[in-house]
Amino acid sequence: MIPATGESIPVIGMGTSGSFEVDAAGREPLQEVLRRFVAGGASVIDTSPNYGNAEDVLGDLMAELGVRDRIWLATKLAADDRAAGEAQFAQSLKRLRTDKVELLAVHNLRDWKTQLAYARELKARGKTRYVGLTHYVDSKHAELADIMAAEKPDFIQINYSVSTINAEKRLLPLARDTGVAVMINRAFDDGRLFERVAGKALPGWAAEAGVTSWAQLFLRFVISHPAVTVVIPATGKPDRQSDNLKAGRGRDLSAAERAELVAMFA
Numbered sequence: 001m002i003p004a005t006g007e008s009i010p011v012i013g014m015g016t017s018g019s020f021e022v023d024a025a026g027r028e029p030l031q032e033v034l035r036r037f038v039a040g041g042a043s044v045i046d047t048s049p050n051y052g053n054a055e056d057v058l059g060d061l062m063a064e065l066g067v068r069d070r071i072w073l074a075t076k077l078a079a080d081d082r083a084a085g086e087a088q089f090a091q092s093l094k095r096l097r098t099d100k101v102e103l104l105a106v107h108n109l110r111d112w113k114t115q116l117a118y119a120r121e122l123k124a125r126g127k128t129r130y131v132g133l134t135h136y137v138d139s140k141h142a143e144l145a146d147i148m149a150a151e152k153p154d155f156i157q158i159n160y161s162v163s164t165i166n167a168e169k170r171l172l173p174l175a176r177d178t179g180v181a182v183m184i185n186r187a188f189d190d191g192r193l194f195e196r197v198a199g200k201a202l203p204g205w206a207a208e209a210g211v212t213s214w215a216q217l218f219l220r221f222v223i224s225h226p227a228v229t230v231v232i233p234a235t236g237k238p239d240r241q242s243d244n245l246k247a248g249r250g251r252d253l254s255a256a257e258r259a260e261l262v263a264m265f266a
């Protein structure tokens with residue numbers, strides 16, 4: 001649930017960094033990735049103008065499948081001044097083949113004062129429903145927390161996973177206390193977590209929690225935190241998309257299960 005409005009969104013979304021930066025031949029599996037996503041009842045997709053051609057690919061595939069109205073679309077401002085932000089957002093709308101987005105976030109706090117003010121103007125004009133701030137490394141959490149406390153954006157997007165739990169210290173409790181929705185990137189630590197579990201069995205309690213893969217377990221860990229609104233794992237592979245979507249069905253992990261996972265990946 002998004003505190004600013006009470007709107008509900010599905011907890012499993014998807015990212016497009018890398019996975020949607022493809023040439024013509026690479027688009028075919030992505031159409032199936034998107035088809036399964038929508039068929040599974042998911043909707044939140046995160047992209048950015050600086051993810052190569054990802055906005056173009058996503059815009060084309062949404063149009064081909066006729067699903068734009070079923071997608072809760074998030075993109076970003078990654079610019080260094082007002083004029084560049086304006087030009088970039090106009091271009092994003094064209095590339096995404098839409099006239100508005102659901103979330104517009106300032107990428108990695110870049111020129112954040114100017115870009116957040118511009119995003120708020122766009123919100124007032126109905127061009128985005130929410131505004132946000134993003135980052136993806138622990139070393140920027142303190143700065144992001146200070147800005148979040150002062151500015152109270154609708155959303156933050158941050159990194160959080162079984163192996164990177166720094167967000168639990170201040171950002172996640174603060175977001176919860178101040179009513180800021182939280183989108184999680186890098187739930188698989190950019191894929192590195194899979195190397196660490198190669199050949200390893202799931203914990204004994206996983207089946208009872210409705211979890212049948214490590215990907216589902218990593219995602220369930222993230223969405224079990226009470227401050228987390230949505231997680232955006234990225235994949236270009238249809239079967240992995242189906243796997244990731246399954247993480248959204250089942251109970252939250254207990255405190256003891258969460259602690260066991262953290263200890264395993266410390």
Ligand SMILES: NC(=O)c1ccc[n+]([C@@H]2O[C@H](COP(=O)([O-])OP(=O)(O)OC[C@H]3O[C@@H](n4cnc5c(N)ncnc54)[C@H](OP(=O)(O)O)[C@@H]3O)[C@@H](O)[C@H]2O)c1
Binds near residue numbers: 018107135188232
């Ligand atoms: N500053 C920012 O705003 C920021 C920074 C980082 C990320 N993000 C957003 O967050 C999204 C997610 O982060 P991320 O892409 O960096 O990393 P991630 O989601 O933690 O990991 C992606 C990696 O996991 C693999 N993977 C996905 N599902 C899998 C599964 N079920 N089984 C095995 N492997 C799987 C993918 O490989 P395959 O593609 O081969 O399946 C890819 O290599 C990004 O796409 C982007 O939208 C935003």
